Amino acid sequence: MSTELSTQVDMMEADKVSLPVGLSVFVVVLGLLVWGGVLSYQWLQDEQRLPVQNIVYSGQINMLDVEGLESLIRQQHAGSFFAIDVNDVHKLVEAQPWVYSASIRKRWPSSLYIHVVEQxxxxxxxxxxxxxxYGESFDGKLANSALPVLFGPGGSEKTALTGYQHMRALLRSSGQKIQQLVLSERFAWTVQLQSGITLNLGRQEYIKRLQRFIDVYPLLKEEKKAINYVDLRYDTGLAVGWADAFPISQAETDNNTNN
Known part of the structure; x- marks a missing residue:
């Protein structure tokens, strides 16, 4: 009986000794794991150990300054392959004037792939x-461009472009092309053709009025005189200003402004 009691006492004393030892070992192991994790994180973040060596672009790129963009990415997102946030790079790339949309992805071990859809x-x-x-404005630069010039109040970009596209399609049959289009604050249309003719279309039914010009243009050419402007802001008919005649009076312009 005394032997069994002595054994139980010895086991209890052993448990009391092993508990602190086990706890100490656990704390040491946990500390080693945390320390190893910190070292691993620092190693992964170190650009010198795992740099982004290649930035690969894809898509039809004509206007985007690829070298300038790559320099900007490396300046603003310096770090290792693991440290770079593709969402941040995506925002940076899509902020460039000639980028309409972009997609970014990493490829192990050291490449960043950027697919660009240009404006x-x-x-x-x-x-x-x-x-x-799509009628969306952007701050791009073009030199010696043959693009038409559109003017209009802020917020009318899509309206102006849609109007231009409709007029261009209608004029195609007559061989005339639009050089400049102006949409006034009152949303009245004025079109300057590449031939030098100015068309005053007003606000209402501008497509029908343009068609009226197309219909009568062959007759106007028979006059063998240069046309300065054609005012179509009438319910029926039109007014023609010849290049060698006096320009349209201000009073006549004011009378037709609301048409």
Whole structure:
């Protein structure tokens, strides 16, 4: 009986000794794991150990300054392959003027792949911007461009581009092309053709009025005189200003402004 009691006492004393030892070992192991994790994180973040060596572009790229963009990415997102946040790079790339959309992905061990869809300029807008084919303005630069020039109040970009596209399609049969289109604050249309003729279309039924010009243009050419402008802001008929005649009077312009 005394032997069994002595054994139980010895086991309890052993448990009391092993508990602190086990706890100490656990704390040491946990500390080693945390320390190893910190070292691993620092190693992964170290650009010198795992740098982004290649930035690979894809897509039809004509206007984007690829070298400038790559330099910007490396300046603003310096770090290792693991440290770079593709969402941040995506925002940076899509902020570039000639980028319509982009997709970014990493490829192990050291490459960043960037697919770019460029803006497609359809017209100049108010002398300082461009319009893409969706009627969205962007701050792109073009030299010696043959794009038409559109003017209009802020917020009318899509309206102006849609009007231009409809007029261009209608004029195609007559061989005339639009050089400049102005949409006034009152949303009245004025079109300057590449031939030098100015068309005053007013606000209402501008497509029908343009068709009226197309219908009568062969007769106007028979006059063998240069046309300065054609005022179509009438319910029926039109007024023609010849290049060697006096320009339209201000009073006549004011009378037709609301048409």
């Amino acid at each position: 497609q300029a359809a017209a100049r807008w108010n002398d300082d911007l461009l319009l893409n084919k």
